[in-house]
Amino acid sequence: MGQLDSLSLTEIRRDLHRYPESGWKEFRTTALLAEELDERGFDLFFGGEALDETARLGVPPADEISAARKRARRNGAPACYLDQMDGITGLVAEKRYGSAGPTVGVRIDIDALEIREASDDDHRPARLGFASEYSNTMHACGHDGHTSIGLGLARAIDEEGGFDGTLKLFFQPAEEGGRGGKPMSRSGHLDDVEYFFALHLGLGNETGTIIAGYEHPQPNAKLDVTFSGESSHAGKAPEDGRNALQALSAAIQNLYAIPRHSDGVTRINIGHVESPNPQSVVSDAATMRIEVRGGSIDLKEYMLERAERTVRHAGAMHSVDVETDRYGETTTFTADDELIDLVATAAADVPTVDRITRRQTFAASEDASYLIRRVQNSGGVATYLGIGASNVAGHHNSHFDIDETALELGVAVLAASIRSLDGD
Amino acid sequence: MGQLDSLSLTEIRRDLHRYPESGWKEFRTTALLAEELDERGFDLFFGGEALDETARLGVPPADEISAARKRARRNGAPACYLDQMDGITGLVAEKRYGSAGPTVGVRIDIDALEIREASDDDHRPARLGFASEYSNTMHACGHDGHTSIGLGLARAIDEEGGFDGTLKLFFQPAEEGGRGGKPMSRSGHLDDVEYFFALHLGLGNETGTIIAGYEHPQPNAKLDVTFSGESSHAGKAPEDGRNALQALSAAIQNLYAIPRHSDGVTRINIGHVESPNPQSVVSDAATMRIEVRGGSIDLKEYMLERAERTVRHAGAMHSVDVETDRYGETTTFTADDELIDLVATAAADVPTVDRITRRQTFAASEDASYLIRRVQNSGGVATYLGIGASNVAGHHNSHFDIDETALELGVAVLAASIRSLDGD
């Protein structure tokens, strides 16, 4: 019997909360999901079969991934599933319940954040003993709850006799930073999906609220920049250096000064800046991370193109080499009326739901956008559900927690929505 | 009996090499020196009595100092001496041998560097088992040898019947970075010193070479800068931030552009740059370290004044608070002919000395300069000896090591020089 089988959704969420795994390191999470879904007769696609490995962004160094895999094993992840992943997280689980009906896809993001969880007694996970066991990783965005809902949905459909169609569950790694959506969208598993759902807990909505069609997240892109120069003794031979820090600061000054755009909102910001040389040595290395956003894909591309040009020539100005890596990226989408109607109707029948909003602008970025566009481009319809869950603290905060009663509610709305497709 | 008493100079040097202590953390070193000098009848002045506590620069955080003291205790530093330091390293040891003769001062710097020592077999300390026990500290500049010579000098004078005068040994902490010289120069202990010697091993000179008068080190100053702004969500409210990173990059651009000076050499460089905010958050904190140098004290002051002005207004331009801390500082000096003659004559009688250079420009910075100027301003004379010691690798390199035969040679030249004052 699998380790999660006997656990309630709340218990599963707490287990995952205690062992959070950040992007591309979700080995334990994936393996435990696989264990139960395997028992339930789902076909499983791991790693390179679940996503396009070459399109992965923001992948941590190999030694960190390897350490994460070992840690997963130590903390109970079954070796047989770990072995199938071949170092790449991400899982697509598929089960055909009926031959006539449609193929339905659901995307569940499973990664945690690199944040240190609060340890004070005001923080319920700490008080009740399920706070993160790892010093710098925390489920501070609710993906532990999403994962729990995903498994709960499989149980619900399974145990209530399935539905006339095929269910595909997309357990996506590395949502944070927008790193896993694009590669998963290119897996091929989406191409025959006719109805597609993504979901998010919380987002400022109280438990009982359902947003049937979140949409229009802000496209963004993240660029990691490495300036590589040459060090020299700053007193004895300043002319021998190729100063990475001068390149960096020229870049930063000019990045913030990329012209505003008359078509709409543009944003740029820089973080994770580091140039560690001692002050007596001309800097040979400097790194930074850029994030650009735009009110549309074109605006994001405008910022990205200008940013890349700026860093390239800021380097060249100082004879400093520049490498840029796309760390993450998201796009945008519009929810489909057909599914909004369907979700709204289904939700209306769930007794614990007390407020339904049809459409709402998603105020942040989301790489489910890639999966949704893939489905829509292949002729399917899609929406992104907001499942209210009262919070004591905002997302990405070290005191983040969710109202766990939202888990069953989320399963109920999704299951009802899917089951209502039956009648087609 | 003290722990070092029975050890040869080479053995002492190796013991110190194994337990290196960086600036303001030299608790074990100081305590072991105190133990033997106490036995030898020296009057001891610790911490606040050995230096002007308020003039200390680049002092590490209190918790680091406290941890260093505890580590010293664990590694054999006698508690009674540790207690007398009251958390401040530095030791002046004084012994009156004769009432008629002059007061002679010798400055010995005792601190190590924050460098990780090489562990390969090509590195003699590693091969012979006396490499640093601490992961990020190393005697990579030879101060372990200096300390050993200082103790050797006390032994030599003592055991050969003293001389007609008073000997003052200045065991100076925190020479690296130029942090301990200024406070020790203000201790008052130098004011009656008539003859003053400082010394350095190596510096590119082979064993057997003596430089009787190193002089004209380049004055420098180090400035730690902290920009404190306010974070905000870079996408949702960029205007709410006060961007420390924009202040930092404006500062860097303009610091390197401080005008050249027609009076001579000026230098500026920046290192240890960090601004850790995520790329999605406007930076609320950025730090850097500046080093300025000048061919003269005035030129150094020119650079320092301009640098402080630049960072102050770079911050204000972005409504960002700026704090600057003087991390370290050095000045310059000219060696006195009288002592150069004396050292050159004395060295000529030491059989292991095979080459003597009278004067040479000191190609780096040195905060012994403060002690030397204090002596000279009080009417004394001073010089700075170079004691050749063949090296396999340059100073501040992780493979640095010294030819230990230079230790006895150094003691011999110093003892002969001091003894020759007897005849005055």
Added chain:
Amino acid sequence: MGQLDSLSLTEIRRDLHRYPESGWKEFRTTALLAEELDERGFDLFFGGEALDETARLGVPPADEISAARKRARRNGAPACYLDQMDGITGLVAEKRYGSAGPTVGVRIDIDALEIREASDDDHRPARLGFASEYSNTMHACGHDGHTSIGLGLARAIDEEGGFDGTLKLFFQPAEEGGRGGKPMSRSGHLDDVEYFFALHLGLGNETGTIIAGYEHPQPNAKLDVTFSGESSHAGKAPEDGRNALQALSAAIQNLYAIPRHSDGVTRINIGHVESPNPQSVVSDAATMRIEVRGGSIDLKEYMLERAERTVRHAGAMHSVDVETDRYGETTTFTADDELIDLVATAAADVPTVDRITRRQTFAASEDASYLIRRVQNSGGVATYLGIGASNVAGHHNSHFDIDETALELGVAVLAASIRSLDGD
């Protein structure tokens, strides 16, 4: 008999076109207007009585103003009116037709641009011989037409028996750059105005079109910045300089990088940059002009405050003095329904009008906004009319010209609107 009396509106417009006068130099224009309006029995308020002299912005140097006055005299401006202006242009002309009715104000801007007019035969004013006589001044925005309409309106009201009320004509100087609106708004003459009209020809609308309520122009502000440093020989004593050019370039880099604002559109741009020192001399002077805009008054103020802070500290960073002068400024307004209705109704009865738009966003900046807000704040209502006038070239272009048939049409719509107030 006055010089304009016998001229048609087209002839007047062409006369003004030939002798264009830029902001605060409109001596001839004002004097000729005064001459005819004086004959028609209007009370005239000149210069300091027409506007708040202390609130004037972007005033040219005294010698230029004096030269402009002399030129006006040479080109036929009657001395008696010139004398009344006391060096300050701007005219309020008031006539009471009936005691019971309302006070109606009309704002007409009279200044030209500092643009060189095209001289080729494709340019009608050149071909027909009424192109600008002055080498660097041109009526390229249609204010010659506005002025002609203003006088035409006085004629129309006068000659058709007046109306039951008081007419106040505000001939505003220095609209270009937003320099004259604010001072005129503070003259006191607006405080009893119950109905207020401003107007503009062209703006991309064909002849025959009327916009009854242009509104929401973008608030902007212009800042002239002078950096004053100290020169020195760049080879022999670079350190003696206080480099105005370094201050300027630090300012520019950081001005464009003022953070975007989440409340809406912000803009910044810089022009008229000059630093004339030879390349062998450290710059002691640099000037530039900044323009900021915002989607609201608050956003404009945000940009202005940040810009002022930036230039101030960019100067201080280089020990360079900074002076800032507000060159011009505009605000924004919403047109009143009551007047939109009235204009739309009146225009519908004018046979040459063939299209009426009720409300439209004004895509540029306008300092009539100050006058309009003053009227509205005093309890009156106001609107800003667009009077279509087909153009062969855009505003501010050296080939700009207007379809002169729009002049009579404009008078007709305004006169009908005012007359319709009669019936109140």
Added chain:
Amino acid sequence: MGQLDSLSLTEIRRDLHRYPESGWKEFRTTALLAEELDERGFDLFFGGEALDETARLGVPPADEISAARKRARRNGAPACYLDQMDGITGLVAEKRYGSAGPTVGVRIDIDALEIREASDDDHRPARLGFASEYSNTMHACGHDGHTSIGLGLARAIDEEGGFDGTLKLFFQPAEEGGRGGKPMSRSGHLDDVEYFFALHLGLGNETGTIIAGYEHPQPNAKLDVTFSGESSHAGKAPEDGRNALQALSAAIQNLYAIPRHSDGVTRINIGHVESPNPQSVVSDAATMRIEVRGGSIDLKEYMLERAERTVRHAGAMHSVDVETDRYGETTTFTADDELIDLVATAAADVPTVDRITRRQTFAASEDASYLIRRVQNSGGVATYLGIGASNVAGHHNSHFDIDETALELGVAVLAASIRSLDGD
């Protein structure tokens, strides 16, 4: 008879002072020189025959040159000589006096500066009526005196019976800015010169002083930079611009920050900065002039290479095109002992000489350096004479004037020096 024939050296100098001609515009000066030298039987080489036309630097626009030629004609320059120049100033005049003796070259620079001359009565040229007739040109460096000495030398040699050798006079245009020396050095006329003299009046030396060997002028280079972008409406479409002003300011910030060099003195400065767009329009054009200097040719090249790289990438960073033109350039030289001896000896016999310095460092830049190096590289010897001439104001000052008694003295020293070669 030529126009200058009957004039004394002082009268000639005053005539030239009154009609000063800046670099590449010295038409009248050249023509009048040619007239007298032609009469005296010198072979004349004009323009393209006097210098390598393709190596000219900093040449003004064609219309300015054409206007200068016309002005020269109006002010008495004989047409026949003007015609021979074909628009290019510069004159080599050669006369063979004896067949056996050596070829002797003398370089005389003839251009004026673009400075407005003082007009107050304290300024002797103004008081006596020979101040510049042209509003923005002035002989403020003494080249009028040099030219007068050159002609005086021809007279002296001629009238005292020649010498046993060949005399070549190099009347060089465009010395200011370092624009004419290089092209003249490549003319071929220098290749057989065995003894070469250049000279300068004043330079802080009192009348009566002779410097026999000025040397080691500082190499410099001047770079004119044009940034060409694309304008756009700063409010409506800031993104459509390619902002030349952003490129310019990024360049300036980074140019001043080119690293100092440990080999010696480096300098950089920027002037003549202009970007004329109105503040409401994104800048499409910006220009500046850079000057770099170095304590050696290598150091000058280091600065030049870095400066070119910086402006190139500052442009590219903003998608702005960059054009760079070498405006002027100088090199350096060492005077030859043989000629220093010869001049010192000859000067000692001139009664009006009262102080002789053998060697002195030339504290500025000089493009005679190119001619001198050419002679030396071809096997000849060369020196650069300082001819003391008391000044009331420094060179390049609007009150500059020279003690005219130095003119005859200069001729005497030069003639004696050349004549002393006779005896070889």
